[in-house]
Amino acid sequence: MKALGALGWIYLAALFTFVFAPIAASVVFSFNSDRFPTLPLGHFTTDWYARAFSRPEVWEAISNSLIVAGVTSVIATFIGFATAYTDFRYGFRFKQAYLALALLPPTLPLVILGLAMLAWLSQVGLSGTLTGIIIAHVVLATPFAMAICRLRLSQMDPSLESAAWNLGAGPWTAMRYVILPFCAPAIVSALCLTAAVSFDEFVVAWFVSGLNRTVPVLILEILQGNVDPQINAIGTVVFLTSMSLVVAAQFMIFRRRRNG
Amino acid sequence: MAEPLVQFRAVHKAFGTYVAVKSLDLDIHRGEFLALMGPSGCGKTTTLRMLAGLEQPTSGAITIEGKVMNDVPPHHRDTPLVWQSLALFPFLSVVENVEFGLRMRGIGTKERRDRAMLWLDRMQLKGFEHRRIDQLSGGQRQRVALARSLVTEPQMLLLDEPLSALDAHLVIRMQGVLTRLQKELGITFVYVTHSQSEAFAMADRVVIMGHGQIEQIGRPQEIFRGPRSRFVAEFVGRNNILAGQVQAGVMQSPQGSVPVGAPDGPAEIVVAADRVTVSRDRPAGAAIRAAFLSEEFAGTGIICYFETPDGAEWKAQVSESQLSDLQAESGQEFWLSWDPARVHVMG
Secondary structure, three states: OOOOOHHHHHHHHHHHHHHHHHHHHHHHHHOEOOOOOOOOOOOEOOHHHHHHOOOHHHHHHHHHHHHHHHHHHHHHHHHHHHHHHHHHHOOOOOHHHHHHHHOOHHHOOHHHHHHHHHHHHHHOOOOOOHHHHHHHHHHHHHHHHHHHHHHHHHOOOOHHHHHHHHOOOOHHHHHHHHHHHHHHHHHHHHHHHHHHHHHHOOHHHHHHOOOOOOHHHHHHHHHHHOOOOHHHHHHHHHHHHHHHHHHHHHHHHHOOOOOO | OOOOOEEEEEEEEEEOOEEEEEEEEEEEOOOOEEEEEOOOOOOHHHHHHHHHOOOOOOEEEEEEOOEEOOOOOHHHOOOOEEOOOOOOOOOOEHHHHHHHHHHHOOOOHHHHHHHHHHHHHHOOOOOOOOOEHHHOOHHHHHHHHHHHHHOOOOOEEEEEOOOOOOOHHHHHHHHHHHHHHHHHHOOEEEEEEOOHHHHHHHOOEEEEEEOOEEEEEEOHHHHHHOOOOHHHHHHHOOEEEEEEEEEOOEEEEOOEEEEOOOOOEEEEEEEEHHHOEEEOOOOOOEEEEEEEEEEEEEOOEEEEEEEOOOOOEEEEEEOHHHHHHHOOOOOOEEEEEEOHHHOEEOO
16 A cells, blocks of 8 residues: 555545544533633633533433433344345345345435334324334434445355354354354444444434433434533533444454454 | 165256256265366256255255255255365364364263364364464365364265365375375265366266266276267367278378278277377378477476367377477477377267
């Protein structure tokens, strides 16, 4: 690979500044004593964090978000893996259509998906419940899990599974001892990424959450009332949580340990 | 004679409209080293996969020890396969790979570790048991794959072009390892390959397949010196084929008329490259005229390529000193001659 020239470095620095400066600013102002985000900065304080996290609705929203993200990631990863494995293992008619449908949800406009989910979930009486949000988020997150598992399966020597059968493993045993261990990094990665998708998701959650607000929904509600540095404090926590999940997911996908 | 270990009876295998194997009849005996050889798409790998239960015959029957195996799933058979890609499990250590078959048979931790270690020792892999697969060389991986397949002490081992990914010098060494192993264990090896040098070097019997059918079965020498069809003669390589009409012991062919020991009528004769003599002056007996094209250094000598006036390619194997004596230049014409008693008449 060619080394990056000076211009390249400047370009990269500018790009990352452009992307991360607003987030960095939000983090900086979350520790700033001034009421409004202006320069020069006041003095360092954790007061906004203390205030934000003393509000019961913040804790409730965090708890909601964590439950939804946790359950969503498990269900979405399970369905995503099963879908990817079906694609890997079987040839059938309309397979292209099957794949297109399976990967469709993230390409739908979120407002449309949110409205549709709201209409449908209220029909079945799940609107405004955590279960409703979970269902909506599973729909959104599953394609990501599937894409990750599919990538991993595509790196697998197809004889690996047959080799397990050949050595005495039945289909389920081969799944347990060969396919799952091979896909383990992808599965962990899919769990992290789908959790992050759910944890960050605002639009659909806003439509279907009702009184069970998740963190992004709560942030908007506080913001509609007034601009308050508490938002920066909550935002910093949300950002760190999501980033950790995404970084963990990337790490699992790209590390070159024990892969064939 | 004892009952064969494996019998294929009128086995037919089709994938959609594509027929991979046509009415195959084949007996595989206990303790023999059998090579299935043919060009790609000849059905040899499909035959092997049917034996392992990875494909089901469309019709016909495959029996192992007299039991019809058509519907027995792969994991209920004792037919371990050494894969072309080796298919070692990358997430397991060397010893865990070797243990896999024993583990699937529910053998306890201690015993399977002991038995796996025994095989690693036998394959000269002691000290490598905790390595990961990607830390091994090609030859070491090959031996891990062998140990993994043999640890359950099967009566038959299937091998699907296992040496095709190795360097040439390793191939020769592994051929030695395989033949010795097969003799020591006394089990049946069924070896699929497209390489005649591998098949002829190792196998007791060679099955030549073409277009889903068996073209010829025999000992390597029989097939090498006595190909039964043009397909076999061409596939086995370094053979020259002369076709024509025989009348009173003389064959009229597009390359010239030569004496042959064949009855009157149409005939095809095979002249092996190592039985062709190249000379500038016309020798007595069977000889045809051809222009020198090029030479190729092969393992056992030099193969010279010639073209006859009607465009047929002829091969002659010569030694290095013979080649320098000839001082052959491209386009020069020579006489190619042979002893009519040492050619093979096909049919």
